[in-house]
Amino acid sequence: MSKLRRTMLYVPGSRPSMIKDIYIYKPDAIMFDLEDSVSLKEKDSARFLVSEALQNVDYRGIETVVRINGLDTEFGQEDLKMMVKAQPDVIRLPKTETAEDVKEVEKIIEDLELEYGIEKGKTKMMAAIESATGVMNAMEIAKSSDRLIGIAIGAEDYVTNLKTKRTPEGTELLFARCQLLNAARSAGIAALDTVYSYVENMEGFRKEVEHIKGLGFDGKSIINPRQIETVHEVFTPTVEEYEDALQVLEAIKRAEESGSGVISLNGKMIDKPIVERAKRVVELSKIN
């Protein structure tokens, strides 16, 4: 089964108190931010702090991701230089608009791996898509590099670009979410949803998580540890779903043993996609 990325918890790269023990909340991934949550005058200190944390703190096997500043800023190159050396699992590119944006960063990472004696290809990448241009180019972005483990939508910049704002229903994001999801699935990589900023509104948060799970997303970026439990709950199959899945797998096993092709279970035809879904439900249930 591919790696679980239900929750990717943001932590500002400038805050020692949050960086030191963020792993205790057990998100699926920790995302150290060097970009928007860090003020311009602390870009250098955040870089040193995240670098030392990655090299010295035991994050208990949780996937580590660093969101760097874009290469169009004065900080991007230096971020890459220090982060490739510090070796998080993944480097996340902000505001990706074209496949070339990914390839440009990939080339720099490759050169740095060579310089530092790191195995070529070890540093993985993620691309955040945060504009109409990026959404329209989602497919070419998703397929632009073997290092890409996923693409993510960054909604705040995107809706501003669209000249609208976010609503509880998320209608304004539906096209972008579906476009990204299809691009990610076509490329065989993860699709990750944007943050939900109203930390106090847990009901609205749950609805959004249910919505993006229903669409097919692998998970969501989150900004507060208290959001983790809700996402993991929503992404965990119910007992009923688990039992149904077990029945499907049992039925298909019997059919295979008896040499029968198509089978039915409780009046419903069981074919390959249903078996695949059942396998995923059982795997997810076991993890949880």
Place this chain on the structure above:
Amino acid sequence: MELLKKAIAGTMESSDIMVEIIPWEKDLEINLKSDVEKQYGNQIRSLVKEVLEEGGVKNACVNLNDKGALDFVIKARVKTALYRASQGGSYE
């Protein structure tokens, strides 16, 4: 690395340490204020000295105000202060 100006890094928040580095002619001087001075004072001083030595810094006055920072935070803050004092000098 050559120190060109006085520089500060870190904050007075919990789990952090404020590091001030002042270039001067005299030998290294490290002044520490910490709530955990009795238990960890010597360890903090020796860690800071180690980072300064790695950076080739021999003449400086370093003032530390520790708020319970872990070793990785102390290292990061000293490196940042050195980076700023040397105006972007390569530490890594």
